[in-house]
Amino acid sequence: xxxxxxxxxxxxxxxxxxxxxxxxxxxxxxxxxxxxxxxxxxxxxxxxxxxxxxxxxxxxxxxxxxxxxxxxxxxxxxxxxxxxxxxxxxxxxxxxxxxxxxxxxxxxxxxxxxxxxxxxxxxxxxxxxxxxxxxxxxxxxxxxxxxxxxxxxxxxxxxxxxxxxxxxxxxxxxxxxxxxxxxxxxxxxxxxxxxxxxxxxxxxxxxxxxxxxxxxxxxxxxxxxxxxxxxxxxxxxxxxxxxxxxxxxxxxxxxxxxxxxxxxxxxxxxxxxxxxxxxxxxxxxxxxxxxxxxxxxxxxxxxx
Numbered sequence: 001x002x003x004x005x006x007x008x009x010x011x012x013x014x015x016x017x018x019x020x021x022x023x024x025x026x027x028x029x030x031x032x033x034x035x036x037x038x039x040x041x042x043x044x045x046x047x048x049x050x051x052x053x054x055x056x057x058x059x060x061x062x063x064x065x066x067x068x069x070x071x072x073x074x075x076x077x078x079x080x081x082x083x084x085x086x087x088x089x090x091x092x093x094x095x096x097x098x099x100x101x102x103x104x105x106x107x108x109x110x111x112x113x114x115x116x117x118x119x120x121x122x123x124x125x126x127x128x129x130x131x132x133x134x135x136x137x138x139x140x141x142x143x144x145x146x147x148x149x150x151x152x153x154x155x156x157x158x159x160x161x162x163x164x165x166x167x168x169x170x171x172x173x174x175x176x177x178x179x180x181x182x183x184x185x186x187x188x189x190x191x192x193x194x195x196x197x198x199x200x201x202x203x204x205x206x207x208x209x210x211x212x213x214x215x216x217x218x219x220x221x222x223x224x225x226x227x228x229x230x231x232x233x234x235x236x237x238x239x240x241x242x243x244x245x246x247x248x249x250x251x252x253x254x255x256x257x258x259x260x261x262x263x264x265x266x267x268x269x270x271x272x273x274x275x276x277x278x279x280x281x282x283x284x285x286x287x288x289x290x291x292x293x294x295x296x297x298x299x300x301x302x303x304x
Contacts, residue, residue: 010045011057011117013144013166020069020123020174025210025268028078028176031127035086037120040100041168042144044117052158057101057119057146059084061092069125069136069174076131076211078174081124082140085109088124101148123172130268132212133178140170180209180302181272187280195241196284200250204275205300209266215304217276218259219245222298227255230283233294241294242283250279259303266304 018038027033040059061082068077084090084098085108092098099105100119111119121140144166151160183206189198209215224232230242245254252258260276267273 016041016170022175024179033125035124040119052149055101060097060143063140065138071134078129079126136174142168178210178213198282201280206272208269208272211268213266215262216259220299222296233296235292239289246279248277
C-alpha cells in the first residue's frame, strides 16, 4: 500500500510592498481613491497542485495600525478596508482568517488558473479622512498556514502532501498630495454713459486647501496680457475699456507679481471657507470708448 509522503516545498511566503498611489487630499476625504490589488505574499508551484477537499491555505491578518494608514509624526490617519476578493465580500478584520483554498473561495476568485496559485488582497481606502499632505503607511502581517496536496492515488487519496506555515509582511504606502478648492463669482460694473460714472466694485474669492498647507492667490493678466498700469476689457470689435483689480486696500494691483498670501493654513474643508476681498475699478481718466458690452476673462490662481 502506498503511504503518504511529504513533498519538497512548493509553496513559499515572501514580503510584499504595495503602493496605493498618489491621491489628492480631497479624493481621500470623499472616498475617490480606487480599490487596489496587491499580492498577498503567498505562492505555490501551481502545476503540482491537486484539487482535493482537504486543501487549505489559511491567511490570518493583523496590522500595525489597526487598518489605518498613518503619517510619521502626525495623528492623521486614513482608515482602509481589506478583502480577499475585488467585491469586498470576503473581508479581513483584525485576527480574522480567510481560507483561499476553500471550494467557495476558489470558485469566487478563480485564482487556481491551470494550477497556478498566487492569491491577492484588495485594499480600499475609506472616505471621511481630512488629512494633511505626506506619505501614509501601514504594515500588514499575514500568517499563512497551508496544507496542499500534490498528488493522489487511484482511489483519490492524497499521497503527496505539503504542510507549512509562514509570515508575509505587506507594506502599504499612499502619498497624499496637497490640493485646493476655490469659489469665484463674476463681477459686473453695470452700465454708465461716461467712464467716470462707473463706481468701484467689491468682490471676494472663497478658498481652502489641504489641511495644514500654505498657499497664496494671484490673478492673471486677462485677455490683454497686461495688468499694469491697467487691464483691458474688450467689446470684440477693437474697442477697449481700462480697469484693474486691487487688493482689499484698494491700491495694490492684484497680479502674479503681488499675490495674496493665505491668512491661515488650509483646513481641508469640502466647501471653501476662507474669504479674500478685492476691489475692481474702471479708469475714470481714459477716453470714452464706443458704446457696447465690454468683457475680460481673468483666472484666479491658487499656488500651494
